[in-house]
Amino acid sequence: MNLRKFLIPLGIVVLVIAAWRAYGPQGILTVSGGLVMWGLLHYTRLMNVMQKARHNPIGYVGSAVMLNAKLKPGVNLMHVMAMTRALGEQLSAEGQEPEVYRWTDGTKSHVTCKFFNGRLASWELVRPAPGEEPAAES
Incomplete structure (x- = not known):
């Protein structure tokens, strides 16, 4: 169960009630302004990531080895897209858990990431052996 679906709206409601009790209508206006600013900041970040990603092919990363070194468990997909500056190649069916994405570099090394x-x-780095031709995937 994803508690963020419940905790964030509950936190917003508690914040609005506390603002009402402390400052009345002025408190609600202040909290509302802060929440709108928070939403706009997230929207701006999403748009910046997507604008940078549009210049690279889907599933491409400059260096799969460097991506593997930078990844940390618990980061969201948008954070990984910001690091790679590209959308990942989706390997899983749409809407299926876990979501599986792959980023490949010019040497045919690739990082496959699983998102729950x-x-x-989890993620896995695969590097082809030197002189080995990569196998065709179906």
């Missing part, structure tokens, strides 16, 4: 509830759970 939108958070990075």
Whole structure:
């Protein structure tokens, strides 16, 4: 169960009630302004990540080895997209858990990431052997 679905709205409601009790209508206006600013900051970050990602092919990363070194468990998909500056190649069926994405570099090394509830759970770096031709995937 994803508690964020319940805790964030509950926290907002508690914040609005506390603002009402402390400052009345002025408190609600202040909290509402802060929440709108918070939403706009997230929207702006999403748009910046997507604008940077549009210049690279889907599933491409400059260096799979460097991506592997930078990944940490628990980060969200948007954070990984910001690091790679590209959308990942989706390997899992849409809407299926875990979501599986792959990023490949120019040397055919690739990082396959698994996301549970939108958070990075595990990843795997695969590097082809020197002189080995990569196998065709179906």
